[in-house]
Amino acid sequence: MTAVQQPAVAVSRPGPVSGSRSRLPGRRIAYAYILPFFLVFAAFSIYPWLATAWESLHDTRLSTYDQSNWIGLENYRNLLTNHFFWNAFRNTITIGIISTVPQLCMALGIAHLLNYRLRGRTFFRVALLMPYATSLAAATVIFAELFDPKLGLVNWSLHTLHVPAVDWQGSTWPSQIAVSTVVTWRWTGYNALIYLAGMQAISGDLYEAAAMDGASRWSQFRHVTLPGLRPTILFTIVVSTIGAAQLFGEPLLYHNGLPDGGTQNQYQTLGLLMYQQGWTNDRLGLASATAWTMFLIIVLAVGVNLLLARRRELRDHGRRRHASTVAGVPEVTTR
C-alpha cells in the first residue's frame, strides 16, 4: 500500500503534479485496474522464474519430487562440463545466424520494394503475412516432407538438375539450413511489414530532397531509409535474437517430435535440450539449470545488441554535431 500513497510519477499529465488530494482516488483506481495484470504476471512469470532457480539447485525428478535434495551448483557444473550442452549452444548460435541474418536482409529488401507504388501492393502485403499466419506445426511438417532425403521434393529437384542428393536430415549443415528455412519462411514477411511501417514513417520530403540532389535509389536507401529505420531494425534484431535463442518447435517437429534434434543431435537447440532433460529424461533440476543459463545467455545477447546500437548512436551523434558546428547550422534531429 505504500506504493499507492506516493504521488504518482508515471501518470503523464501536463501541468503541475503537486498537491491536490482530490485526484488521489483516481490514481488508486488506476492501480486497481492494473492489479489483475500484475497478479497474473506474478503467478505465471515471477513465481515460475524463482521456482526454476530453486529447482536448479536440487536433483529434482518429477517421479520422486518429494525426495529432491539440495545439491548446490552441481547441476550448473554438470551442464557446463557437458558436451550435449555445448553442442546445443553451438547449434543455437549457428541456426540463429543462418535463420536471422538472411531473413532480416530479405525483409528489408522486400519492404523497400513494397514501399514503391506497385500494382497490387495490398495483395503482396497480405501475401507476405500468410506464412506468419500458418501454424508452426503444419509448416514444419510440410517442410520436413519437402526436405525428406529419400522422397522429398528438394532432393528430387536436385536430382533433375544432376546435383547429388543432400542428406537434409542426417548431416549437420544441411539439416540446420533446413530448420532455418522454416524459420526464415515464417518470419520474413512479418519483419518486412514492420520495416514497411517504419519506412512509411520516414518523411517523403527527405526522399524528394535527396532526389533533387541527384541521389540514386540505392543512395536513397542507404542514406535516408537505413538511418531512419535504425530504431526499427534494432527492435527486429532484439526480437529475432530472443526468438532464435528460444528456438524449439521447428527442430522438434523436424525430427517427428523427438527432442534429440537428429540422431546425432545435429540440430538440437538449447530449448530442445532443456525439454529433453526435463520431460524425456525426467531431470527437472538439470533442465531448470539449463533454463536459467539460457535466460542469462539471452540477457547477455540482448545487452550486447543494445550496447552496440548505443555506441553507434553516440558515434553518429558526435559526428553529426561535429558536422553541424562546422556548417554553423543548429542541429535538427529527425528522431
Next chain:
Amino acid sequence: MSRSSKRRRGATLLAVAALGASVLAGCGSSSSSDASTGADAGPCGTTDDTTLTVGLFGTFGFKEAGLWDAYKKVCPNITIKEDVVEQSADYWTRLKTRLASGSGLDDVQAIEIGFVADVVQNHADQFVNWNTVPNAAADKAEFYPWKWQLASTPDGKTTVGLGTDIGPEAICYRSDLLKQAGLPSDPKTLAQKWSTWDDFLAFGKQYEASSTKPSGSHFVDSAASIFSTAVYQGDEAYDNAEGQPDVENSDGVKNAWSFASQAAQDGITAGLQQFTPAWNKAFSSGAFAALACPTWMMGYIQGQAGDAYAGKWDIAPVLPGGATNWGGSWLGVPDKAAHKAAAVALVEWLSAKDQQVTMWKDGGHFPSNSDAAAEPAVANATSDYFSKAPVGQIFGDIASQMKIPPIGLYDTQIQQALTTQLTNVETKGTSPDDAFNAALDAIKQVTG
C-alpha cells in the same frame, strides 16, 4: 467521479478475488473420497449413481470394443468417462504431476510397461494394492505370473495394477516380396529358417542378393526392430535383478547390439526410424519385407498398408532367438481416487476372461489373462488380412513360452538412446563401437 470509480474499483477487486478463488479451487478440489472398500456395496462397489473417470493414453479400445456400454448393463448406476491423452509419454508426465501433487487423479489410471517399474518403485503406496482387495487370490490366479510380477514389488507384497494386454512377438512379412525375390514364403518353412538371429540375418543376405527383388527394397525395416526384440531375450535387458540400470554388463544388450549392428552393416535393413512417417509409408511401398511383430503391430500394419495389401502380409510362427514380449499395460486405482470401491470393481471386471476375449476379438489386444488366451475364441482365431494366419495359436504359443527379464525406471529412454545410435550405424556408417559409446553417453544423461 469518486462514487462511480469506487463502485468500479469494487467490481475490479471482486473480479480479482473471484479469479483467485477459482484458481485455488482448481488446485484443491476433488479430494473427497468414499474410501469404503466394503463388500456390502455389491458387485459394482457402490449402489449410488456414480461417474467413474478412467485415465488412458492412445487408443486403448475399451469404448471401441463396446465394453463401456456392456458395463452399463452390469452396473446401471455407473457411468464411465474416459480421460485420454494421445501420447503415452505425455500421459505419464501428467500422471507423475498428479501423483506428486496428490490431486486430479482419475478413479482408474492406465499404467504402461514403459513406466510400470517407476510406479512400482516410487508410487506403490499411492495405488490400491491388489494383494489386499477382497478378491485378491482370484485376481492373481487369472494372469500370466510374469505379468502379475512386473506390476509388483520384488517381495510380491504390493501389486499396483491388473493386466490388460500383452505383446507376444512373431515375425510379420510380405509374402509377395519374398516370392518375387525367389525365396520361400510359406510360414512353416520360414519358421524353420528363422529360428535363430544368425539364420534370420543369413536369410536377409539372400534377399538382398536376389536379382528379382524390387529395387530399393530391403529385408527388415530397421536395426532397431531387431535390437529392441533381441534385447529382451537375455537374462538381463537394461537392468539387473534389483531393477537398477546395468547396460554395460547386460547379456541381452550385448547380443542384441551385435545382431542389430551386424544387420545394419550387412545392409539388410531399410534404415528407417520406427514410428516415423517414412516408416509408415514403407508398409505399402515395399521398402522392407519383414519386421518383428508383437500382436498389436498387426492392427498397426493393417492401418498403414490398407486393404489393398490384404493377403500380401503374413505371419511366421517364430521369433528368432526365442519367445519374448513387447508392450502391454495395466490398470491401477489411485489411493486418492474419489470412488475407490467402484473403480476396483470396474478394473476387476475389465480384467476378467470374457472382457479380455472381447478386447482380442474387437481390438487385437492379446489377453494378459491366461484363461482368456486359452478360450477357443482366442486360441482358434485366424486373421484374414494376414493370409488367414492362425494368429491365436501363433501368439498363444509364444505367450506361453515367453521369458521376461527384469525391467527398470529408464528402459524407454535407454532403448531410445541405443536404437537412435543404431540408425547412425545404418545410415551414416558410424562404427558400432563408437555408436555404442555415444549411446552410453546419452544414457548417462538420463540416469544421472
